[in-house]
Amino acid sequence: MRVTVIGTGYVGLVTGACLAYLGHRVTCVDADERKVGALKNGQVPIYEPGLEELLKLAGEQGGLDFTTDVAMPVAESDVIFIAVGTPSQPSGEPDLKYLEAAAHSIGRAMDGWKKRVVVNKSTVPVGSGNLVEMLVREGSLSRATQAAHSIRFGVVSNPEFLQEGSAIHNSLYPDRIVVGSEDPETVQLMEELYRPIIDQSFRAPAFLPRPEGLRGVPFVATTLTSAEMIKYAANAFLAMKISFVNEMANICERVGADVTELAKGIGLDARIGPKFLNSGIGWGGSCFGKDLQALSHTAAEYGYRALLLEATQEVNACQRQVVIQKLQEKLFVLKGRTIGLLGLAFKPETDDLRDAPSLTIAARLLQIGARVKAYDPVAMTACRQQNPDLKIQYVRSMKELAEDADALVLVTEWDEFRKADLAALAAPMAHRVLIDGRNIFDPAAALRAGFDYTSVGRERAPQPAWQGLKAAV
Numbered sequence: 107m108r109v110t111v112i113g114t115g116y117v118g119l120v121t122g123a124c125l126a127y128l129g130h131r132v133t134c135v136d137a138d139e140r141k142v143g144a145l146k147n148g149q150v151p152i153y154e155p156g157l158e159e160l161l162k163l164a165g166e167q168g169g170l171d172f173t174t175d176v177a178m179p180v181a182e183s184d185v186i187f188i189a190v191g192t193p194s195q196p197s198g199e200p201d202l203k204y205l206e207a208a209a210h211s212i213g214r215a216m217d218g219w220k221k222r223v224v225v226n227k228s229t230v231p232v233g234s235g236n237l238v239e240m241l242v243r244e245g246s247l248s249r250a251t252q253a254a255h256s257i258r259f260g261v262v263s264n265p266e267f268l269q270e271g272s273a274i275h276n277s278l279y280p281d282r283i284v285v286g287s288e289d290p291e292t293v294q295l296m297e298e299l300y301r302p303i304i305d306q307s308f309r310a311p312a313f314l315p316r317p318e319g320l321r322g323v324p325f326v327a328t329t330l331t332s333a334e335m336i337k338y339a340a341n342a343f344l345a346m347k348i349s350f351v352n353e354m355a356n357i358c359e360r361v362g363a364d365v366t367e368l369a370k371g372i373g374l375d376a377r378i379g380p381k382f383l384n385s386g387i388g389w390g391g392s393c394f395g396k397d398l399q400a401l402s403h404t405a406a407e408y409g410y411r412a413l414l415l416e417a418t419q420e421v422n423a424c425q426r427q428v429v430i431q432k433l434q435e436k437l438f439v440l441k442g443r444t445i446g447l448l449g450l451a452f453k454p455e456t457d458d459l460r461d462a463p464s465l466t467i468a469a470r471l472l473q474i475g476a477r478v479k480a481y482d483p484v485a486m487t488a489c490r491q492q493n494p495d496l497k498i499q500y501v502r503s504m505k506e507l508a509e510d511a512d513a514l515v516l517v518t519e520w521d522e523f524r525k526a527d528l529a530a531l532a533a534p535m536a537h538r539v540l541i542d543g544r545n546i547f548d549p550a551a552a553l554r555a556g557f558d559y560t561s562v563g564r565e566r567a568p569q570p571a572w573q574g575l576k577a578a579v
């Protein structure tokens with residue numbers, strides 16, 4: 107099919123690359139000229155494992171191009187995806203200005219010679235499908251009246267469930283595809299578009315083999331409103347699961363239990379499941395916070411206070427402060443201390459810093475009067491560019507981070523950190539305090555390496571905090 111994807115961010119670029127790889131003829135449109143210029147030159151503006159290879163494969167097949175001009179590809183396309191950002195406003199409501207602009211531009215470019223599908227892939231509040239339909243029609247009214255009246259299109263909600271860091275895998279081998287529309291013909295077209303994924307009939311890329319036993323993917327056809335709700339509910343549930351286990355971690359710390367044992371014990375219950383039960387300093391990223399706020403806001407519009415959603419966010423906000431408390435317990439005074447952050451990205455395998463816990467933690471430490479150093483394998487350039495006011499000292503290696511640091515805080519669980527030689531890391535530090543914000547290190551190994559080690563919700567280390575300090579002094 108002929109496909110246009112508007113917005114080449116994490117979602118749009120991955121969607122475009124995957125659809126082109128499956129054999130569709132895809133044009134990716136972005137308003138950002140620099141981004142389009144880079145993509146045309148074969149440069150990938152975001153860090154996402156496998157994306158460069160997939161874009162190369164799709165490009166070689168001749169099925170993928172990039173432009174800033176929306177009119178031409180839309181006029182030729184059967185399916186037009188909207189994958190623009192929907193960031194939060196201070197009120198918690200998502201800002202729909204990019205979505206509105208995209209929908210208008212589609213309307214302006216559409217003519218009436220064939221029926222098309224406009225697909226909302228951005229995460230948008232309930233009712234936005236109707237808004238998109240209205241805006242596309244409005245946009246088309248700026249054209250000759252004749253053309254405006256004759257345009258034929260259906261609007262579909264097709265929420266995206268990819269996770270940054272494994273986005274290609276999630277897109278080619280998803281748990282399900284959800285399509286919401288009131289128009290059966292439109293749903294059928296979407297089923298056709300996704301047929302290779304639904305049947306798993308495409309040739310798997312060599313760098314990303316098909317998971318063993320995967321024969322097909324459920325296609326969930328539902329109403330527009332239900333599809334929009336499914337996306338919010340999925341993210342709310344996942345965020346709640348993490349906030350729940352973090353609340354358990356905080357209780358475990360007080361009663362002397364181990365939250366990793368707890369997670370194992372409850373995760374073996376098939377009704378609960380083992381995933382998303384890692385305790386630590388909480389969730390971040392562009393979606394959970396924004397989507398929880400948006401859903402709470404929608405509920406409020408209908409006179410309902412979503413208490414569980416509010417608590418999920420509150421627990422997460424408090425969890426970021428746990429690091430500061432633990433540092434104060436270990437070092438007492440943080441003013442004038444040097445704290446090294448291991449990781450900045452909101453999770454491993456991405457350079458995305460949106461709502462990253464590292465930023466909250468760094469800002470608080472700087473406010474208290476500490477010096478903050480940081481090392482991240484990929485997100486340092488982005489962090490420096492996006493947060494010029496955050497006076498972080500960026501260093502080139504873990505070793506440089508540890509030199510003269512009073513404490514290290516593991517913020518992002520990159521593989522490079524998991525494999526670190528802990529003794530070598532501890533050696534050049536001024537005080538050997540290690541706060542493991544993701545519970546990735548073995549406490550016994552960290553103690554053996556000479557660290558005064560603390561993690562989240564695991565039994566307190568046998569060595570009292572003051573002993574670690576004395577040894578280091």
Ligand SMILES: NC(=O)c1ccc[n+]([C@@H]2O[C@H](COP(=O)([O-])OP(=O)(O)OC[C@H]3O[C@@H](n4cnc5c(N)ncnc54)[C@H](O)[C@@H]3O)[C@@H](O)[C@H]2O)c1
Nearest residue numbers: 113115116117136137138190191192204207208228229266
């Ligand atoms: N990032 C994720 O992990 C993820 C996962 C699931 C869903 N989502 C949702 O998908 C949507 C997109 O998220 P993202 O992370 O890809 O955003 P992003 O900010 O990375 O990318 C959005 C892109 O859209 C472009 N854009 C904005 N307005 C435009 C217009 N009128 N015409 C052309 N291009 C335009 C921007 O220049 C930008 O490149 C959001 O609603 C988000 O909530 C994101």
